[in-house]
Amino acid sequence: MKKLNIYILKSYASPFVATFTLVLFFLIMQFFWLYVDDLVGKGLSFWLIIKLLFYISFSLVPMALPLGVLLSSIMTFGDFSENYELAAMKSAGVSLYQIMKPLIVLMGLLSIFTYYFSNYAVPYANFKSKNLLYNITKQKPSLNLKEGIFNVSIPGYSIRIDEKFGKEGDRMKGIVIYDHNGGKGNNKVITAKEGKMEMAGGGAFMKLTLIDGYMFEEAKKDKPKPKDKKRQPFNKTKFGKDVVYIDISSFNMDNIDDEKFKNNYAMMNINQLNTAIDSLNISYNKTLDTYVERSQRKLRTGKNITIDSVDYVKAKFITESKEFVVGADSTALSTVLNNNIILSNFVKKGDKTNIVNSAINHANKMYSFINKDVANTQKYRKANLAKYIMEVHRKYAFAYIILVMFFIGAPLGAIIRKGGMGMPVVVAIMIFIIYHVMYITFEKLGKAGELTPFWARWLPSLILTPFGILLTRKATTDSAIFNSEIYFAPFYKFFEHVKKFVAQQKEKKINK
16 A cells, blocks of 8 residues: 555656646746836846746745646546556555545645745745845836836936837937926926937946937026016027936945835734734724714813713714714704703803804714715725735635645546646636636725625635535546536437437328
């Protein structure tokens, strides 16, 4: 039995390593093509790009593992079934469960590895890759000018171009440069029909050679008279060729390892996330208490009489829903205030109406404040808190989906009875696409507050779990679930009955 277990593990290892590597490569290439515009033309060294891709690959491992497990499981058991090895094992008295047992243990260890990898390695890789990518995209921003979009990454300048051309993309058309280094807004504007861009001063300056353009600059003058404040004179200069040097020394490669992102939820392990969640909950509840206190502040009237705002702002804090329910019914407020003992005993009748109206106005303002400003602020806070909670569940869900994908792939391969890279690849990709679509959809619903963080992360895995149980049960009973003859047999019988009926009718006609 030990030799059989070793054989099964060896048979599984080769397709798993191959499929996992292939899937990870495709995910890395997807990332590379997504950011290729930000990486190309920056003068980056080969090892710097390798370093970035290394960190990115670490963060993509939890996504590549489920597809690698699913695909390799279908391929392995498909090969066993296609080559009649599975039938030979069963004829020797080895059940499908015993055949799967060494791989179940392996999947359990892989699931534990995925959890620890997601909890410790992935946050660190996200932290390093995010900082590295951010600093790389800031390098030489002149080479990152997008057509039709203002580039404001260079301090003191806003640059826009209509078109880039040339072999190296260093020539431009339709150039507009806003220079607001003077601290007085856009007091200097340069336009040009064409231009060329290149580095100078060892990369410390961006040199722009502008052709056929204008420079508009506000003229310096004494303090304008009150009636001339809207009229500001400016100087207009036409040039055939001009050279502009822009300081970009702050974007040099010395800052490539600067670390700026430390508090992002994707860069924390579970302990850090739980600490952050506790802090956010405390801040969230403290903010709600502050809103309640603001809604219950005393209102001081013109006669030095204070009226508790609870008398005229019915603010109720519901702990279950974390929402305010506020009523500002003018008729009800007037009744409450008119029956107020303080007003009746110490305020003249003529002043009572003014105090009542003032209280109603105050109530309406508080009603508007709670229903608009508070609701929007708290909605943002709840959405931010949900991201941290979802990140905790994501680490556990990624570990669990490894087991689910194995219990779908292994019996599916035994039922399909096809190995290699044909049918198994198609089936595995279809299943994974379904899982990925559910993962993205439920994630968006969770961030939007439509689903709780728990269900947003666990629903994709829980939906696929019954299919894994069903397929495993069908495989252990040698069910021909994918045998087309089973599904078309009723149709075949129906057509046979139709043929017999037609033949009988013809025979009757002949006999007549």
